[in-house]
Amino acid sequence: MSTCAADLAPLLGTAATNATEYLCNRFADTTLAVDTTYLLFSAYLVFAMQLGFAMLCAGSVRAKNTMNIMLTNVLDAAAGALFYYLFGFAFAFGTPSNGFIGKQFFGLQNIPEIGFDYSFFLFQWAFAIAAAGITSGSIAERTQFVSYLIYSAFLTGFVYPVVSHWIWSADGWASATRTSGPLLFKSGVIDFAGSGVVHMVGGIAGFWGALIEGPRIGRFDHTGRSVALRGHSATLVVLGTFLLWFGWFGFNPGSFVTILKSYGPPGSINGQWSAVGRTGVTTTLAGSVAALTTLFAKRLQTGHWNVTDVCNGMLGGFAAITAGCSVVDPWAAIICGFVSAWVLMGFNALAARFKYDDPLEAAQLHGGCGAWGIIFTALFAKQKYVEQIYGEGRPYGLFMGGGGRLLGAHVVQILTIAGFVSFTMGPLFLALNKLGLLRITAEQELAGMDMTRHGGSAYVYHDDDETDRTSPPGFMLRSALSRSPGEPPKSEAAPINNQV
Numbered sequence: 001m002s003t004c005a006a007d008l009a010p011l012l013g014t015a016a017t018n019a020t021e022y023l024c025n026r027f028a029d030t031t032l033a034v035d036t037t038y039l040l041f042s043a044y045l046v047f048a049m050q051l052g053f054a055m056l057c058a059g060s061v062r063a064k065n066t067m068n069i070m071l072t073n074v075l076d077a078a079a080g081a082l083f084y085y086l087f088g089f090a091f092a093f094g095t096p097s098n099g100f101i102g103k104q105f106f107g108l109q110n111i112p113e114i115g116f117d118y119s120f121f122l123f124q125w126a127f128a129i130a131a132a133g134i135t136s137g138s139i140a141e142r143t144q145f146v147s148y149l150i151y152s153a154f155l156t157g158f159v160y161p162v163v164s165h166w167i168w169s170a171d172g173w174a175s176a177t178r179t180s181g182p183l184l185f186k187s188g189v190i191d192f193a194g195s196g197v198v199h200m201v202g203g204i205a206g207f208w209g210a211l212i213e214g215p216r217i218g219r220f221d222h223t224g225r226s227v228a229l230r231g232h233s234a235t236l237v238v239l240g241t242f243l244l245w246f247g248w249f250g251f252n253p254g255s256f257v258t259i260l261k262s263y264g265p266p267g268s269i270n271g272q273w274s275a276v277g278r279t280g281v282t283t284t285l286a287g288s289v290a291a292l293t294t295l296f297a298k299r300l301q302t303g304h305w306n307v308t309d310v311c312n313g314m315l316g317g318f319a320a321i322t323a324g325c326s327v328v329d330p331w332a333a334i335i336c337g338f339v340s341a342w343v344l345m346g347f348n349a350l351a352a353r354f355k356y357d358d359p360l361e362a363a364q365l366h367g368g369c370g371a372w373g374i375i376f377t378a379l380f381a382k383q384k385y386v387e388q389i390y391g392e393g394r395p396y397g398l399f400m401g402g403g404g405r406l407l408g409a410h411v412v413q414i415l416t417i418a419g420f421v422s423f424t425m426g427p428l429f430l431a432l433n434k435l436g437l438l439r440i441t442a443e444q445e446l447a448g449m450d451m452t453r454h455g456g457s458a459y460v461y462h463d464d465d466e467t468d469r470t471s472p473p474g475f476m477l478r479s480a481l482s483r484s485p486g487e488p489p490k491s492e493a494a495p496i497n498n499q500v
Contacts, residue, residue: 035258039119045250046126050077052243053133057140058458059236060308060360062229064448065141066458072136072148076156079149080129083157088128089121091161092169099173099181102165123254124164127194128156130251131202137360138206142216142445145453147432151425155205159424163417164197174413176390185405187395189413190381193255195323195373200417203367205425206358212429213439215357217446226352229359234307241311245287248318252325253279263388275388279325282333283318286325289337290317290344297345312361316344316369323370324377326389327396332380339376340369371414378407 054073058066080088086107093116094102105111112118132152139147166172167189170179176188191197221227231237253276264270294313298306317337321328324336347364351357358364381397396402432438444452451457 031260034260036117036119038259039123039254039257042250042254043119043123043126045247046123046130046254047077047247049126049130049244049247049251050133052240052245052247053130053137054240055236055243056240056311057133057137057360059233059238059240060137060231061140062448063232063459064450064457066232066450067454067456068145068449069136069140070458071454072140072145072152073133075149076132076136076152077129079152080132080156081125083153084125084128084161085121087157088161089124091158092124092164093120095169095171096180097165097169097171099171100165101162102169102171120257123257127164127198127251128160131160131198131205132156134199134202134362134366135206135209137362138203138358139209139213140359141449142213142439143209144437144440147438150432150437151205151209151428154428155201155425159205159421160197160201163201163420164194166416167191167197167413174409174416176394184412185395185409187405187409188390189374189409190327190377190386190390190406191323191374191410191413192326192377192389193252193322195319195321195370195377196413196417199319199322199366199370199373200414201421203363203365203370204418204421207363207367208422208426209429209438210358210363211356212426212433215355216359217442219357220355224355226355231308231359237308237311241314244315245318248283248287248322249280252283252322253277256326275326275385278330281330282325282328283321285330285333286321286337286340287314287317289334290314290320290341291337293338293341294345297341312365313341313344316340316365319366320369320373320376323373324381327377327381327385329380329382332376332382335380336373336376340372343368343372374410374414375407378410381406 050073054070057069057073061069089108090104090106091102094104094106097103105116108118108121111121132155135151135155136148166174168177168191169175170177171181172178173181174184174189176183176190178188189196216229219227219229256272256276256279259272259276261272262268262270263272263275291310291314294316295305295310298304298309317340320340320343321333321336325333328336344361344365347368348361351361351364356363377397379397379399381402382400383396383402386394386396386402395405398404398407429438440449440453448457
């Protein structure tokens, strides 16, 4: 293998040993600085997805529960930071360890060291809280606040880290980069950025929470027919979707962790920098095609162009391509997005049929589309890209001539994640329900959690100290607030009725 010193020695001469060593050390420092900067920037993008989750969740619930869902998103990040620092990172990446769970780096002890710096912790923490944010959407509008705290701490501190250890740690039993034992089906699992590790974990956890809680009051009528309880702001849904799209450029391309790695001779365009760009393209195409497919499919089904459905369809495409974003061609990403739209619509139809209520379609979107993304990767992973990232001689996609080993490993991954998350999160939600800590009362649910649990509405309709208390509630312009009581309103100061 070519080394820096071996390459420079013929150029500088045998007498320039010290100069060769000096230059090579400087090159190594520069490479580390560039890679760390790239990883930190990616971590910031992934963390920005929390704002996207917050906006998406707020827009997807009714106005009377806005403050509640926003606070849960804040605490997913805050509680997740503490518990991932104390336990989660160690369970996920603590090495040396066994194939099931890590056992080093508790409280970031012995960090930094080679291969594990603070930037890597920050990046992985942003992933962990994304999984918790997915779950919060499934159980929105009827869950006690203490339950959010308990499940978020357990999910980010134990459940998610264990699964990420299996797939992403060098010691994990299913990891494609495993160095401490044989590879699963001589392949390992290629879940590059987490269709299974992040999206399936969060979606299945949310599924059990929503199933055990039961549907929201009014979601199904007395005959069992589905009744839409629409979110109060399509504007926030669209804003959240675009923020998540932006953050996904850190989520998927950022999962390379480094960028200064060449796949060819010096001066070649073949390098990790090109793979990063290709990953951004596949991510964009999958989400875009899923959005367009949903747009026209829903138009045929309902006769409407529904922006909320389109946004969810787009996010389903992103969740699906996350596993194989780095190892498939752009044309394959189009197939991934097209199929993911139908997967989401199919799971939504099943949910309505079985009276399952998920306000954000989180279990269907992240769980269902995440599972499809894992299968898709096993079918369409390209040999060239797999060998560039994971090494030569690795199995690749079935439809690309690579045999069925990768598909077998991915089927095992889906079953294992579904079983483990069900075994851990299901009993947790059952225990919370048994203790009376899971669901709020019917009276509180009807009145709204903002008023009954959080001290007031998220939206201020008027200022009781400055407006006429006899006037109907509504947003008031500043000129209306400044006139004397009893003074006839001016045309430009008419109240703007709020129908939220």
